[in-house]
Amino acid sequence: MGHDLGFALIGGGLIGLAAGLFLLIDGRIAGISGIAGGLLGRWPARWPADLAFLAGLPLGLALYRAGGGHVAVHLPGSTALLIGGGVLVGFGSRMANGCTSGHAVCGLARLSKRSLVATMVFMAAAVAAVAVERAL
């Protein structure tokens, strides 16, 4: 647990650094659902940057592995759960104009009251979803 906490803090610091640099250098909020959702309609003029940012996500993971880092990914066994969860995450994040990155990292770092409310609501809903899943 202490070991995991260290990795979480360092990884979180890197996420904060990425979000901070994206704003300071390019004036952009590093909200993943916003960037991804924007590419699903008519592509915005800044699409090369949007696509490049999203392409960087697996690239960063690949670099960590190439450097000897261990990355565990234990997905739920049920494909229906993956698909159902994906639909809810996609729909809800666009409706709320943000997800974990946009609200819980960028929004809270900007002291946005909207993001604080969003974060409390989605945390509570996620805790409830896990509790129900574990009870079934």
Add this chain to the structure above:
Amino acid sequence: MKPALTALFCGTLFGLGLAVSGMVDPAKVQGFLDIAGHWDPSLAGVMAGAIPVAALFYRLAARRDRSLSGTALPAPPSPRIDRRLIIGSLIFGLGWGAAGMCPGPALAAWLVDGRALFFVAAMAAGMAVQRRFFAG
């Protein structure tokens, strides 16, 4: 510098942070959300690491008229808390808890387990449905 290059750099740093922190592992995320069961609080370190670092850069940016690359900085966060924010966050949270994945980690995790692409495709569909039928 070209915006696509800095975006790729920031996205890669972000993906590295997701990989290092453990956020890409749905089992770990669900352990963090399982406060009534075998709670694994270590992922709280992600927010604890990310928010202060991002906030520092946001404060630096707030002293400037434009970003370092000369683009406009985002407007201050809206204070509006409406039904879309609450309901959207609720739906997002249910999906996040059920599958243990949110948009950023999903866009990186497929590199380790290709089944994450089911989630990514469903997420894109959910975003498209929201945009097409529930926008505005």
